[in-house]
Amino acid sequence: MLVSMLRPLVERGHDVTVWLSRYGRAAEAYEYRGIQVVPLQARLDFPSAVRRADVLLSHLECVPSTSSLARGYGKPMVVVCHNTHRPSFRDMAAGGTSLAVYNSLWMEREAEVFFAEYPKSIRPAGSLIVRPPVFASEYATKPGKAVTLINCNPEKGGNVLEALAKRMPEQQFLAVRGAYGTQILPDLPNVEIIEHVEGQAMRETVYARTRVLLMPSSYESWGRVGCEALASGIPVVAHPTPGLCESLGEAGIFVDRADLDGYEAVLRKLLTPAEYRLASKRAKARSAELDPKADLAAWCTTVEGLSG
Structure with a gap:
C-alpha cells in the first residue's frame, strides 16, 4: 500500500x-x-x-x-x-x-x-x-481455472482451502505461500503450491490462473488482494469481516469461514457459466468504483x- x-x-x-x-x-x-x-x-x-x-x-x-x-x-x-x-x-x-x-x-x-x-x-x-x-490496468488479465487462496496461514483460511480441496477432488486449487504465519499447504493431487509471489508478478503468476479467489480470513481491515482480483472479473468468496464487506461491496460473495458446506455450494454454483458471468460482471463493476x-x-x- x-x-x-x-x-x-x-x-x-x-x-x-x-x-x-x-x-x-x-x-x-x-x-x-x-x-x-x-x-x-x-x-x-x-x-x-x-x-x-x-x-x-x-x-x-x-x-x-x-x-x-x-x-x-x-x-x-x-x-x-x-x-x-x-x-x-x-x-x-x-x-x-x-x-x-x-x-x-x-x-x-x-x-x-x-x-x-x-x-x-x-x-x-x-x-x-x-x-x-489498486490500478486495475496493472492486474487485469483473463481468468484461469483454479480456486485460489493467497497466504495459507490459518487466519487467512488455510484450513478452509484444504477442506474444500478434499471435498472437490475434480476442481483444481492454487495455494500461494504467504510471507508470514504458519502455512497450511495441502499435499493433495488437485492442489498446486506456489511460493511467495512479489506484487508485480501477481497478474501473470496468480490471477491469470485463478477462476475464483477465496478470502475466508478471520480479520481483514480492507482486503487488497480481493480488489486486485476484481480487476479481472474474478469473483471473491469471503468471510464477512467489516473490511471485506466495505472493499468488495456488492461484488463480494460472503460466507462464514466456519460454513464449509456454504463455501462448497457457492463454488459449485460458480462452476455454471451463467452464474459465473453475473458474478464476474459485478466484480468488474466494483473494480471500476474503486479507481x-x-x-x-x-x-x-x-x-x-x-x-x-
Whole structure:
C-alpha cells in the first residue's frame, strides 16, 4: 500500500525516501520506482535526514520512534494505519500526529471510538481515508481455472482451502505461500503450491490462473488482494469481516469461514457459466468504483499542505 501512495508524490516532483527498519539483503541505498530506499544495513544517519525533511511518514512498529523524532525536530508527522489493533491507535496518542490515514471508513470509525477517551490535544490533528490503491490496468488479465487462496496461514483460511480441496477432488486449487504465519499447504493431487509471489508478478503468476479467489480470513481491515482480483472479473468468496464487506461491496460473495458446506455450494454454483458471468460482471463493476485516482489526488494535496 505504501509504495502505491508514495509513487504519486514522486510523480508530482517530490523527493521521497524510505528508511527500512529491518535487516534484509541490501546493504547500499537504491532506487525503486523513483523512491529512494535506505536499508538498515547502510547505517546512514536517520536523525539527520529527519532534520532535513519536510514531512515524516510512518506505520506499524516504527511509529513511536519516528514520532519522537518528529516532535523533537518540529516536523509534521503522518501515520498510516493498516489495522484496528490497539497499538495502531495507541501509538498515535502521544501527541504531535498531524495526519492519520485510514484505509477504510470502518477503521476511521473505530479510531474515533478509541480516541473519544483521550484529550483532544493528543489526538491526530486531521484524518484522511486512502483505500489501498489498486490500478486495475496493472492486474487485469483473463481468468484461469483454479480456486485460489493467497497466504495459507490459518487466519487467512488455510484450513478452509484444504477442506474444500478434499471435498472437490475434480476442481483444481492454487495455494500461494504467504510471507508470514504458519502455512497450511495441502499435499493433495488437485492442489498446486506456489511460493511467495512479489506484487508485480501477481497478474501473470496468480490471477491469470485463478477462476475464483477465496478470502475466508478471520480479520481483514480492507482486503487488497480481493480488489486486485476484481480487476479481472474474478469473483471473491469471503468471510464477512467489516473490511471485506466495505472493499468488495456488492461484488463480494460472503460466507462464514466456519460454513464449509456454504463455501462448497457457492463454488459449485460458480462452476455454471451463467452464474459465473453475473458474478464476474459485478466484480468488474466494483473494480471500476474503486479507481484510486481521487483518493490519491486528495492524499497528495493533503501532504503538500502539511509541508507548508
